[in-house]
Amino acid sequence: RFAAVGTGRERRALDHPALLADVAIVDPRLSDSCPPAVTYPAAFDALAHAIESYWSARSTPETRALSWQATGDLVAALAAPLDTPTPRQRNQLAAAATRAGRAVDATRTGAVQAFAGWLTAHRRVPHGVACLLTLSWLLPYNCQHLADGCADDRGPAFVAERLRALCTVLAGPGGGPEPAADALAALVRAAGWSDRLGTYGLGPGTLPGFAAAGVRVKGLFDTHRAA
Secondary structure (H helix, E strand, O other): OEEEEEEOOEEEEEEOHHHOOOOOOOOHHHHOOOOHHHHHHHHHHHHHHHHHHHOOOOOOHHHHHHHHHHHHHHHHHHOOOOOOOOHHHHHHHHHHHHHHHHHHHHHOOEHHHHHHHHHHHHHOOOHHHHHHHHHHHHHHHHHHHHHHOOOOOOOHHHHHHHHHHHHHHHHOOOOOHHHHHHHHHHHHHHOOOOOOHHHHOOOOOOHHHHHHHHHOHHHHOOOEOOO
8 A cells, every 4th residue: 555656866655545456466477577687676675575574563463474474485485596486486476475565565664675765766776685785784783772772662572582583584593683684695695686785886975875764764654663
């Protein structure tokens, strides 16, 4: 029920219940002609939706069930190359992306999408790639600074458990924030992009604008970030 419309380097949000479809037909075969430069970023964007929805202050048992399954399925699908996805992989990606979309429709997006939006608008980084680049530092940041300023009324312990679970699905049993971040960066590299923000022109001169885009997230969407 919400969308972002780009006008040059600016984004405007649309958010209204009337935008929500009564029925959606998702046919994975329509993605058969998509090259890897489309498939990978689309899968990355869906993964970012699932992850950010899972730790959202708006999350509910229903949305967490959707986002948790989507996260696991997307991580599993991305474990194999997607240069020429099999029909089974395409089915898995489409179903997982749909679940992530249903979850984020209720919880809304957060700082991940805001920071990523700047990279896409100003540095032309494919949006899904920009999302994983952002998650690779924002996930451990939130884990480390959760006690400093948790915005979830259920408290830091509740959000910490969500973050621990995400680290486990990304990095395996016992995986912490840094291994989870490394796993996200590895997905970016495996798809052929650099996992270093400096590669995309983010430096001392552009950092203020990048930071402002992220902290202005509530003005773009009604959103949440954990810390």
